[in-house]
Amino acid sequence: xxxxxxxxxxxxxxxxGEVITIKTLISHPMESGQRKDKQGNxxxxxxxxxxxxxxxxxxxxxxxxxxxxxxxPYMEFSAKVNEPxxxxxxxxxxxxxxxxxxxxxxVE
Amino acid sequence: xxxxxxxxxxxxxxxxxxxxxxxxxxxVDDKLVIDGELEINTRVPAPEGHPFDELISGWHYRxxxxxxxxxxxxxxxxxxxxxxxxxxxxxxxxxxxxxCASCHEDAETFLKGLxxxxxxxxxxxxxxxxxxxxxxxxxxxxxQAEPYKFDADDQKALTTYIKHxxxxxxxHVDLSEGEMQDWWEKGKELYYTRTGQLNLACAxxxxxxxxxxxxxxHLSQGNVNGFPTYRLKQSAMVSLHNRFRGCIRDTRxxxxxxxxxxxxxxxxxxxxxxxxxxxxxxxxxQ
Numbered sequence: 001x002x003x004x005x006x007x008x009x010x011x012x013x014x015x016x017g018e019v020i021t022i023k024t025l026i027s028h029p030m031e032s033g034q035r036k037d038k039q040g041n042x043x044x045x046x047x048x049x050x051x052x053x054x055x056x057x058x059x060x061x062x063x064x065x066x067x068x069x070x071x072x073p074y075m076e077f078s079a080k081v082n083e084p085x086x087x088x089x090x091x092x093x094x095x096x097x098x099x100x101x102x103x104x105x106x107v108e
Numbered sequence: 109x110x111x112x113x114x115x116x117x118x119x120x121x122x123x124x125x126x127x128x129x130x131x132x133x134x135x136v137d138d139k140l141v142i143d144g145e146l147e148i149n150t151r152v153p154a155p156e157g158h159p160f161d162e163l164i165s166g167w168h169y170r171x172x173x174x175x176x177x178x179x180x181x182x183x184x185x186x187x188x189x190x191x192x193x194x195x196x197x198x199x200x201x202x203x204x205x206x207x208c209a210s211c212h213e214d215a216e217t218f219l220k221g222l223x224x225x226x227x228x229x230x231x232x233x234x235x236x237x238x239x240x241x242x243x244x245x246x247x248x249x250x251x252q253a254e255p256y257k258f259d260a261d262d263q264k265a266l267t268t269y270i271k272h273x274x275x276x277x278x279x280h281v282d283l284s285e286g287e288m289q290d291w292w293e294k295g296k297e298l299y300y301t302r303t304g305q306l307n308l309a310c311a312x313x314x315x316x317x318x319x320x321x322x323x324x325x326h327l328s329q330g331n332v333n334g335f336p337t338y339r340l341k342q343s344a345m346v347s348l349h350n351r352f353r354g355c356i357r358d359t360r361x362x363x364x365x366x367x368x369x370x371x372x373x374x375x376x377x378x379x380x381x382x383x384x385x386x387x388x389x390x391x392x393x394q
């Protein structure tokens with residue numbers, strides 16, 4: 001697959017204090033570093049090693065990932081929304097690349 | 109005493125048979141509804157002349173976790189390939205400066221149901237064409253681009269995108285076109301021919317023993333309505349001809365090249381065997 005592409009699913013609006021479900025997925029091979037190519041050389045490890053979700057600058061969910069996580073890692077978690085704002089999602093790659101995306105939510 | 113022991117043994121054996129039948133990895137009773145909206149017909153009556161009464165999608169033979177992955181288009185990793193395929197559809201390639209979209213402008217209308225009707229007779233080539241071959245013909249003749257090599261990432265993504273536009277529409281092949289009936293016959297012969305050191309035919313597993321275990325895995329009817337399929341084992345899309353070759357390899361036989369006459373005949377026949385099952389592409393399997 002080409003360049004890793006993040007996808008997130010956040011409700012567009014929520015009631016104040018509501019607990020919402022957030023789903024995220026990023027396309028990524030998550031090469032474990034254990035496999036060998038046809039010539040017998042080790043394929044270097046390349047995984048997403050960290051994922052963070054912030055709401056208005058405050059971390060609501062974050063985790064470190066290890067080589068056993070399979071390709072295209074999917075994360076689902078909950079967050080309580082008290083005010084309108086922006087969710088910011090960040091994936092950090094072993095090669096130093098950072099993939100980001102944002103979603104706005106309104107509160108009624 | 110000996111007599112009694114024998115009777116108990118017989119009873120026990122009968123019980124074992126009963127137990128193994130209920131644990132045999134048969135189809136589960138469940139409904140596939142994608143995103144809570146689109147109901148997929150995964151169990152349909154078989155067409156005339158079919159060895160089964162009911163056709164069952166491979167989805168019914170998988171674990172609850174795998175089934176859930178397919179039922180949520182967000183979680184389904186195959187959808188990444190659908191998105192990539194849509195990009196390719198709209199990207200200009202080749203000396204003619206065209207993309208798929210240059211000729212087929214209204215993709216949504218043009219593609220709706222199209223993938224469900226392949227393989228189709230191709231008069232010019234004098235053989236049935238599947239979507240991959242059709243794409244390559246378009247690339248060579250109309251776009252003046254290089255045809256895709258078998259199982260190139262872009263080939264799989266574009267095929268997945270095209271087939272996905274028929275999601276929830278029943279699969280059918282038109283055997284009345286050209287020499288499709290002859291290819292169907294040839295495919296049927298291959299389906300029932302035992303090959304390899306293990307001496308297995310397609311029918312051995314998928315007709316005689318579907319619903320049973322093969323080592324730790326469930327044997328399904330081997331329907332192809334979900335192809336290309338996202339297989340968790342490979343963490344990637346798996347094309348139908350890749351799957352055919354994998355199955356034949358597992359019988360320890362030499363496997364024919366992708367898109368060869370043998371495998372095209374098999375595709376015609378096996379697609380017919382799933383007549384009426386809704387397209388699930390991208391299906392998720394073990």
